[in-house]
Amino acid sequence: MLNKLKGLYVITDNVLTPKDTMLQQVEKALQGGAKIIQLRDKKNSDEDIEKEVIVLQNLCRSYRALFILNDRVELAMKLQCDGLHVGKSDYHRMKEIRTNFLGYLGVSCYGDIKKAKEMEYLGVDYVAFGSFFASSTKPNAAVVNTNVINEAKNILNIPICAIGGITTKNVSKLIEQKVDMVAVISDIWKSENIILKCEEFKKQLG
Incomplete structure (x- = not known):
């Protein structure tokens, strides 16, 4: 099961992946080797993004990649999403989420x-x-200091994802710490060629 939790983890963004081009952009990332796609929508309602969630999940499955929905716990349960990622605002209900959500569950x-x-x-x-x-x-x-990954590796038995300002120029510092996944937003979506940028990450991640 956990073999899916490794490699390039690409996250959408309301500004950098607008609704009218998001699907094409995500498909390019998948073509370039993204293993995980997270839909992170901080603006629209659950109702507004429901169709996108279904389409994105099916697209990811067609590339044998993992689809993860950010923060929308109830929607992820309703649509039986393959994955869900939550942050500290949901810490208090993690036991309930884990009991009721059957897909891959990640937390910041x-x-x-x-x-x-x-x-x-x-x-x-x-x-x-x-x-x-x-x-x-x-x-x-x-x-956060990159040493956190190495320390966590000695204590945890589950995969670790690194996030925040990661580019093809600095990712080697995280790879040295044997991180399992790197989550990227800007460096991919702002690149002139999404496919090539993802391939570059994939090459470094091995």
Whole structure:
């Protein structure tokens, strides 16, 4: 089951992947080797994105990639999404989410290894740490030392995802720490050739 939780993890963005071009952009990322696609929509209602979720999930399945929905717990359960990712606003209900959601479950732990261990105990499938570099998507996010990955690797038995300001120029620092997944937004969507950019990441990730 966990063999899906490795490689290039690409996240959509309301500005960088607008509704009218998002599907084409995501397909290019998949063609370039993205293993995981997360729909992260901070603007629209569950009703507004329901069709997109279904289409994206089917697109990911056609490329044997994993689709993950960000934050929309009830929608993920309703549509039986392949994956769901949540943050600290849902920490208090993780036991309930894990009981009722049957797909892959990931959680953001920022720089908190103790919290990550607690989440592992509650049954999540992977944890995400970051921001590791200054991020234009989350300019106010605290920057976490890359050593966190190595420390977490010694304590956790589940895959680890790194996020935050990751580019093809700095990803090697995370690969050295044996990170399982790298989540990327800006460096992919702002590139002139999405396919080539994803291929470049894939080559480095091995």
